[in-house]
Amino acid sequence: MSKAEHRKLRTLVVDDEDLARQVLRELLGAHPEIEVIAECRNGLEAVKAFAEHKPDLLFLDVQMPKLTGFDVLELIGAETPVIFVTAYDEYAMKAFEVHAVDYLLKPVGKERLASALQRVKARPPEKVLAASELAAAARPAGQFAERLVVKDGTRVTLIPVGKLDFAEAQDDYVALASEGKKHLKQQTIASLEAALDPRLFVRIHRSYIVNLERVARIEPYGKESRVAVLASGIKLPVSRAGYARLQTLLQERS
Amino acid sequence: MATVMAERRKAPAVRVPKLAWIPIAIVLVPSLFTLGHISWLSALLLGIPLSLFSLFIPLAAGYVCRFSPSGRDRWWSSALTHLVAALLLSFLWRLIATPFARALSFIPQLYGLDKQFAQDAWIIYFVGCIVYSLSAAFHYVAFAQDAARQVELKAVETSMLARDAELRALRAQINPHFLFNSLNSISALTSVDGARAREMCLLLADFLRLTLGMGEKSVIPFSEELALLEKFLAIEKVRFGERLRMTESIEEGARQCLIPALLLQPLLENAVSHGIASMADGGTIHLEARVQAGRLGIVVENDRDDEAPSRRRNGVGLKNVRSRLEARYGREASLRTEAAEDRFRVSMSLPAEYAETR
Numbered sequence: 001m002s003k004a005e006h007r008k009l010r011t012l013v014v015d016d017e018d019l020a021r022q023v024l025r026e027l028l029g030a031h032p033e034i035e036v037i038a039e040c041r042n043g044l045e046a047v048k049a050f051a052e053h054k055p056d057l058l059f060l061d062v063q064m065p066k067l068t069g070f071d072v073l074e075l076i077g078a079e080t081p082v083i084f085v086t087a088y089d090e091y092a093m094k095a096f097e098v099h100a101v102d103y104l105l106k107p108v109g110k111e112r113l114a115s116a117l118q119r120v121k122a123r124p125p126e127k128v129l130a131a132s133e134l135a136a137a138a139r140p141a142g143q144f145a146e147r148l149v150v151k152d153g154t155r156v157t158l159i160p161v162g163k164l165d166f167a168e169a170q171d172d173y174v175a176l177a178s179e180g181k182k183h184l185k186q187q188t189i190a191s192l193e194a195a196l197d198p199r200l201f202v203r204i205h206r207s208y209i210v211n212l213e214r215v216a217r218i219e220p221y222g223k224e225s226r227v228a229v230l231a232s233g234i235k236l237p238v239s240r241a242g243y244a245r246l247q248t249l250l251q252e253r254s
Numbered sequence: 255m256a257t258v259m260a261e262r263r264k265a266p267a268v269r270v271p272k273l274a275w276i277p278i279a280i281v282l283v284p285s286l287f288t289l290g291h292i293s294w295l296s297a298l299l300l301g302i303p304l305s306l307f308s309l310f311i312p313l314a315a316g317y318v319c320r321f322s323p324s325g326r327d328r329w330w331s332s333a334l335t336h337l338v339a340a341l342l343l344s345f346l347w348r349l350i351a352t353p354f355a356r357a358l359s360f361i362p363q364l365y366g367l368d369k370q371f372a373q374d375a376w377i378i379y380f381v382g383c384i385v386y387s388l389s390a391a392f393h394y395v396a397f398a399q400d401a402a403r404q405v406e407l408k409a410v411e412t413s414m415l416a417r418d419a420e421l422r423a424l425r426a427q428i429n430p431h432f433l434f435n436s437l438n439s440i441s442a443l444t445s446v447d448g449a450r451a452r453e454m455c456l457l458l459a460d461f462l463r464l465t466l467g468m469g470e471k472s473v474i475p476f477s478e479e480l481a482l483l484e485k486f487l488a489i490e491k492v493r494f495g496e497r498l499r500m501t502e503s504i505e506e507g508a509r510q511c512l513i514p515a516l517l518l519q520p521l522l523e524n525a526v527s528h529g530i531a532s533m534a535d536g537g538t539i540h541l542e543a544r545v546q547a548g549r550l551g552i553v554v555e556n557d558r559d560d561e562a563p564s565r566r567r568n569g570v571g572l573k574n575v576r577s578r579l580e581a582r583y584g585r586e587a588s589l590r591t592e593a594a595e596d597r598f599r600v601s602m603s604l605p606a607e608y609a610e611t612r
Binding site for chain 1: 430431433434435437438439440441442443445446492493494495531532533534559561562
């Protein structure tokens with residue numbers, strides 16, 4: 001504990017605006033326990049820099065090119081404390097409050113920054129936060145994810161939801177099938193289901209979500225059970241509850 | 255023959271004041287006395303109760319008028335309707351009159367009144383038709399006044415709605431995001447470049463002043479809107495630096511055209527927040543305006559990254575612009591958006607109006 005206090009907090013500042021980074025760096029200059037090890041101009045750089053430097057603390061702008069602050073959090077995992085910085089975004093602010101994530105509002109003042117840093121130091125580092133839930137809370141009601149972000153090593157892939165064929169649960173991960181490839185992502189299938197538009201995606205099975213547009217037909221499979229045959233020929237199991245959901249959705253559509 | 259037409263306006267109410275019997279009596283009693291062969295006393299005793307029982311004529315006339323509004327049918331069809339109605343109602347009136355005359359003739363002094371009246375019954379038709387005609391005329395006038403009042407009310411309502419929409423639009427246009435980000439830029443500049451911080455404060459003040467001042471005017475010359483856009487872009491330029499690039503091609507003639515105040519500002523704001531802010535290396539916004547064949551064409555085009563995370567307030571600005579164009583020009587104006595993979599383009603066309611011609 002006492003040793004940790006003397007160690008410098010290696011910090012990453014992520015914001016797409018030069019001036020915004022500048023003001024944060026300047027304000028952080030007054031805190032000798034903080035060492036800004038890198039600055040990033042967008043989310044992709046942040047993911048890369050995170051893998052490279054393994055910082056102790058991140059200042060993350062919410063709205064950035066390429067990846068939002070939420071996307072970055074989703075990709076880097078939640079072990080590292082993050083302080084979000086935003087100008088004005090009522091949904092994001094609500095999400096931060098709900099999930100007790102610290103955030104700063106632009107223009108950032110030095111008192112507010114000091115108290116945020118105080119909280120970071122006081123917070124036990126093992127506090128884990130589900131990034132996908134935070135991102136979901138920051139979405140206005142009725143809005144769904146438009147794209148999914150996946151990280152493979154330091155490579156970040158963006159999958160527009162229209163290109164997602166199906167998703168398969170694999171323990172703590174989901175495999176996202178898109179354009180003939182599978183991308184593994186650390187997320188529960190339930191939270192993925194919640195993020196997707198229920199008019200386009202159906203949970204056909206405990207372990208499967210399918211893009212309705214890809215389903216060519218449903219075939220009986222043995223007694224009582226069925227399979228969904230996709231346009232690509234892939235067959236996915238359909239549970240009884242999943243079949244009921246599929247039917248109500250198709251009825252609503254017609 | 256008579257088809258029930260779904261009237262768009264609410265049918266006017268038919269009202270007949272109870273005291274209408276007095277003018278009817280004033281016509282009926284002297285008519286009975288001078289045109290017929292009965293005494294003053296008989297005329298009074300017969301005429302007054304008959305007048306009281308005649309209010310159904312103006313009432314029925316009102317409903318006939320409502321059924322056959324002026325100007326809807328051809329004049330002879332309307333006239334025929336009224337003639338038939340007048341005769342029918344007068345006949346009814348006469349039916350009521352006969353037992354009255356009979357009852358009065360039991361009074362010794364009025365003996366023989368029923369026989370006299372049977373001879374003079376045409377007077378009832380005569381007065382009945384006069385009462386009917388006057389009532390119909392009154393009703394038509396009343397209906398016309400009603401309609402005029404409704405139109406007036408509607409106009410007031412519409413203008414209030416338009417004003418309301420305008421105010422809402424203006425309020426929505428000062429985007430808090432823009433304001434807070436600008437303040438953040440100023441706060442960053444104060445320690446590194448005081449002069450630029452001051453410059454930015456002045457730009458922001460100018461922008462706000464212009465915006466607020468425009469709230470009172472419904473239309474402004476295009477050149478004034480351009481001046482505002484320049485301030486706006488100068489502020490955003492401080493924020494985005496090299497990432498924000500701008501090209502414009504404004505025809506001289508377009509500068510004098512009148513456009514609704516703050517029509518383009520939300521489009522430029524969208525171009526910055528959905529376009530430039532979404533691109534790590536920035537992009538270009540292109541503004542174009544020209545007058546052709548009496549129409550002002552304006553194009554706002556910007557680079558964008560279609561993989562970028564979508565931003566909030568998506569479409570609010572655009573919807574505002576669309577509804578303001580519609581409110582002011584109706585079908586005379588059009589707005590089109592084209593979203594290509596890496597470009598977004600809004601083009602609009604509206605009647606070219608000038609200060610002199612208005």
